[in-house]
Amino acid sequence: MAQRLKKAVIPAAGFGTRLLPATKAQPKEMLPIVDRPAIQYVVEEAISAHLPDILIITGKGKHAIEDHFDRNFELEEEMRKSGKGKELDEIRELIRKARLHYIRQNELLGLGDAIGYARDHVDNESFAVLLGDTLLRPSGSCLRKLVEIHERTGDAVLAVEEVPADKVDRYGILEIESETSEREFKVKQIIEKPGLDEAPSRLAAAGRYVLVPEIFEILDTVGPGKNDEIQLTDALQILAQQGRLHAYQFEGKRYDVGNKTDYVLTTLEFALDRADLPGIREAVAEILEGERNI
Numbered sequence: 655m656a657q658r659l660k661k662a663v664i665p666a667a668g669f670g671t672r673l674l675p676a677t678k679a680q681p682k683e684m685l686p687i688v689d690r691p692a693i694q695y696v697v698e699e700a701i702s703a704h705l706p707d708i709l710i711i712t713g714k715g716k717h718a719i720e721d722h723f724d725r726n727f728e729l730e731e732e733m734r735k736s737g738k739g740k741e742l743d744e745i746r747e748l749i750r751k752a753r754l755h756y757i758r759q760n761e762l763l764g765l766g767d768a769i770g771y772a773r774d775h776v777d778n779e780s781f782a783v784l785l786g787d788t789l790l791r792p793s794g795s796c797l798r799k800l801v802e803i804h805e806r807t808g809d810a811v812l813a814v815e816e817v818p819a820d821k822v823d824r825y826g827i828l829e830i831e832s833e834t835s836e837r838e839f840k841v842k843q844i845i846e847k848p849g850l851d852e853a854p855s856r857l858a859a860a861g862r863y864v865l866v867p868e869i870f871e872i873l874d875t876v877g878p879g880k881n882d883e884i885q886l887t888d889a890l891q892i893l894a895q896q897g898r899l900h901a902y903q904f905e906g907k908r909y910d911v912g913n914k915t916d917y918v919l920t921t922l923e924f925a926l927d928r929a930d931l932p933g934i935r936e937a938v939a940e941i942l943e944g945e946r947n948i
């Protein structure tokens with residue numbers, strides 16, 4: 655029986671080159687999905703999975719993340735004077751609930767390297783990882799399930815989703831050893847961004863993990879992999895070879911907001927679901943019909 659999980663790590667230090675020039679002077683994790691920066695949804699998800707102790711891995715040019723999760727008393731006072739302020743209630747409540755910590759990744763050597771910076775903070779305990787540029791809906795249920803599987807098995811677990819063939823070269827792709835329970839698998843192999851011909855399945859890592867502390871020693875040994883980066887996938891592959899990696903095919907949807915097309919589609923989908931923003935569906939239909947003049 656594993657220890658109860660308490661901590662979450664959000665890597666958010668990456669360059670975000672696929673969203674340039676928008677990410678030249680602002681973090682991609684701060685780009686808005688309607689009216690909240692992407693990383694706010696990720697922090698909310700960690701909290702709804704009962705993991706309020708959150709370490710965000712940041713880097714150069716990422717100050718806006720820390721500022722966003724800090725109180726802004728002048729702004730609050732201005733809003734109060736003008737009888738407004740509701741817009742800030744939600745983020746104020748989030749700041750109250752979360753215990754946020756930050757550490758800077760010195761050099762952007764890849765996701766595996768970024769996770770290595772969490773070593774002292776997690777202090778030999780297992781921990782969750784939520785990629786800062788990936789949103790999941792429904793929020794929280796996938797992570798809670800990963801925690802449950804980890805607490806049952808004592809092993810590392812990752813969330814997976816089935817992706818279309820033309821997207822296997824974007825993610826870590828799994829070969830399954832066996833289905834251990836409904837939607838739960840023992841992983842035989844995981845390969846980072848394979849070509850379609852070498853992809854063992856279409857089950858892709860979905861940006862949510864529960865990792866065991868041994869991962870740090872493994873990360874020390876893996877060395878640069880695909881794209882010359884220290885890949886988390888390569889460390890997970892070592893756990894898979896030892897029979898110590900599980901996967902959970904979550905029910906819901908992953909939104910990878912780190913590329914332009916999915917960023918736009920995510921914003922649209924989230925906007926369409928907002929009761930306080932009526933008329934978008936009709937407007938989109940009119941745009942598609944070529945009938946709308948803004």
Ligand code: UTP
Binds near residue numbers: 665671673761764786
């Ligand atoms: P990506 O694989 O999307 O890399 O990172 P990236 O460098 O941010 O983006 P591109 O490829 O240049 O467009 C997945 C998550 O891991 C973090 C990113 O911030 C993102 O949330 N990351 C990645 C780090 O924290 N450090 C790294 O060295 C790389």
